[in-house]
Amino acid sequence: MLSRRGFGLAVTAVAGTIMLEPLKTPAADTRSGLPFGVQLYMVRDMLKDLSATLRLIHEIGYASVETFPPIYDRPAKELKSLIAANGLTAPSGHFDYDSLEERVEYAAELGLQYMVCPAIPVPQRSSIGGFHQAAKHLNQAAARAHAAGLKFGYHAHNYEYKVLGSETGFDVLTRELDPSVKLELDIYWAIEAGQNPAEIMRKHRDRLALIHIKDRKLVNGFTVVPDEHAAHFTEAGAGTIDWKTLLGDARRLGVSQFFVDQDGSDLPIEQSLRINWNYLSHLSF
DSSP states (O other): OOOTGGGGOOEEEETTEEEEOOBOOOOOOSSSOOOEEEEGGGGGGGOTTHHHHHHHHHHHTOOEEEEOGGGTTSOHHHHHHHHHHBTOEEEEEEOOGGGTGGGHHHHHHHTOSEEEEOOOOGGGGGSHHHHHHHHHHHHHHHHHHHHTTOEEEEEOOSGGGSEETTEEHHHHHHHHSOTTOEEEEEHHHHHHTTOOHHHHHHHTTTTEEEEEEOEEOSOSSOOSSOSGGGOOEEOTTSSSOOHHHHHHHHHHTTOOEEEEOOSOOSSOHHHHHHHHHHHHHTOOO
16 A cells, blocks of 8 residues: 555546646655655666656655666656656766767756766776776766756766776776766765775765765675675665765765665565665664
8 A cells, every 4th residue: 555655646537537646756754854766777677667666666755766778768858757747856867978978968858957977888997098088088978968057977886996006097087077077976886995985075075966875784805896796785774884974974065865776685676675765764863
């Protein structure tokens, strides 16, 4: 049975025609007042019925989604309406590295605030030269996005923190990207690479704009390749990450976009979504 929040899909008869009222976007029904969202990659196996999946995300309590390329097979205005009809907002979306510039118009029509590149091509990750090339490419895409009224960001995994000679790819990107390019910090991947996310947030506070959330099981060692050896994912509150401190820090630094992005789970995805929500919604800072 739907909760009262999810009961917005009401059926009414108007002049003999059945009309569906759109679900209302929930207020931040969390102890901290933060509105949490879901990166749709997490529900990638539930997209056959996208509307039902969006409705489930809303019913659980999430306020927003972060879109990603597999759902861009429909017109942007249609997708925007579908998200809104299911009581959600879409402040941010991921777009593939190779098609960033050609997707700017789509992102603008979708009504996004942030257009985010989630990764650079694998061949470019193994050399500093590859990161120099990526910075140039991302700056070009960012300029086009900004001209269309969008903000532009980059999402880091663990490979950016690999030492290549005397520095890391993350060093190159944060030095060479235009100051307007924002950082979507995935706290799990920073920790998986042996980094201190609190220090990253403080050092790059002017870039910091979005946060990705997934917890990390108790494991030894770190990795700089996002493969099966780096997959220690679990639900927020069930692992080793100090979310109360880190999310509080992010909030104080002005971050307002927080997305659960659990790449994998030992549980059914709906159960994982609910566990993440139950933990995050009860956090206070």
